[in-house]
Amino acid sequence: VGCSPSSDGVDGGVGEFGPSSAETGALGSIARAHLAPARPEVTPLGALVSHRTSPGPQELAPVDVVVLPHPLAEFDDTALATLIRQGAPEIGSASVGQPNRGKLYNGVAMPEGPLWHLEEPENSWGTRETIESIQRAIARVEADHPGSPPLHIGHISRRTGGWLRPHRSHQSGRDVDLGYYYLEGPRWYAPATAENLDRARTWSLLMGLLTQGNVEYVFITRDVQSLLLEYARSQGVDEAWLSELFEAAAAPDGAAPTAGAPRSPTPRTSAPRSPAPRIKPSARAALPPGPEPVVRHRWGHHTHLHVRFYSDRACTTGQRTFHLLRKQGKL
Numbered sequence: 001v002g003c004s005p006s007s008d009g010v011d012g013g014v015g016e017f018g019p020s021s022a023e024t025g026a027l028g029s030i031a032r033a034h035l036a037p038a039r040p041e042v043t044p045l046g047a048l049v050s051h052r053t054s055p056g057p058q059e060l061a062p063v064d065v066v067v068l069p070h071p072l073a074e075f076d077d078t079a080l081a082t083l084i085r086q087g088a089p090e091i092g093s094a095s096v097g098q099p100n101r102g103k104l105y106n107g108v109a110m111p112e113g114p115l116w117h118l119e120e121p122e123n124s125w126g127t128r129e130t131i132e133s134i135q136r137a138i139a140r141v142e143a144d145h146p147g148s149p150p151l152h153i154g155h156i157s158r159r160t161g162g163w164l165r166p167h168r169s170h171q172s173g174r175d176v177d178l179g180y181y182y183l184e185g186p187r188w189y190a191p192a193t194a195e196n197l198d199r200a201r202t203w204s205l206l207m208g209l210l211t212q213g214n215v216e217y218v219f220i221t222r223d224v225q226s227l228l229l230e231y232a233r234s235q236g237v238d239e240a241w242l243s244e245l246f247e248a249a250a251a252p253d254g255a256a257p258t259a260g261a262p263r264s265p266t267p268r269t270s271a272p273r274s275p276a277p278r279i280k281p282s283a284r285a286a287l288p289p290g291p292e293p294v295v296r297h298r299w300g301h302h303t304h305l306h307v308r309f310y311s312d313r314a315c316t317t318g319q320r321t322f323h324l325l326r327k328q329g330k331l
């Protein structure tokens with residue numbers, strides 16, 4: 001169950017478990033604003049987004065964003081210390097430190113369910129947001145494609161987080177390894193190929209994850225990304241959007257967008273689709289770097305995909321409670 005290390009904050013260098021403020025930085029805001037017009041109501045910290053009356057067809061609708069207070073906002077440190085001492089459920093789950101150097105407090109166990117199979121239930125603990133997001137994404141696959149086989153779920157985190165072999169991340173309840181859907185039925189850790197990948201269901205899974213607005217990134221190897229891109233294009237998914245979303249779609253100038261994979265053979269009766277606008281190398285150099293695609297290539301992720309969630313609520317709880325948890329010997 002190999003996972004590449006996170007590209008962010010590898011062991012930080014700050015000793016202890018520093019607060020993970022960088023986890024919800026500008027990139028996340030951009031990605032979430034772009035991908036999530038309506039965040040589900042189950043995340044209390046989530047933004048309430050309301051659309052005003054629809055403007056012209058080429059304009060983005062303005063949105064009003066209201067951030068709800070964190071559930072612990074009303075408690076000062078003294079009150080928090082008392083709640084922690086009592087083991088009060090109000091604390092909720094806390095993602096402490098970094099995914100590569102962190103802990104999980106009050107984690108939630110991923111339950112067993114008919115739509116998925118846990119490889120190791122003892123290593124399937126996460127923040128409440130992580131656990132709920134996984135379930136919603138898998139439920140979407142079943143809604144889109146009834147009769148789906150159970151999805152294999154690998155490691156999330158240990159009950160109290162921390163080091164979990166063989167990963168560097170998976171320490172703070174915000175990472176999960178999910179299998180792919182295969183045409184020949186459920187399998188775990190099988191290389192996904194053009195012959196066996198159930199593109200439609202895997203695409204639904206990916207959309208079920210990303211549209212919740214709670215995903216920092218997903219690791220999928222470039223070849224598997226190309227298979228999913230091929231499927232998305234056959235469904236008429238917007239090319240510019242795909243280019244922002246998938247590392248494998250953001251091909252260098254002049255290269256085929258899906259090198260190694262044939263373009264979709266979808267018949268088109270209308271005029272040929274105009275290619276995505278390309279930027280000349282000279283112009284590209286002048287542009288500021290854009291946000292990194294959410295779906296990223298990392299070696300080893302042809303047998304499973306790795307999802308990193310933000311878990312805003314649990315991260316803030318971790319920052320608020322870290323010193324108190326340490327003081328009471330609960331970390």
Ligand SMILES: [Zn+2]
Nearest residue numbers: 003176177306
């Ligand atoms: Zn992983």
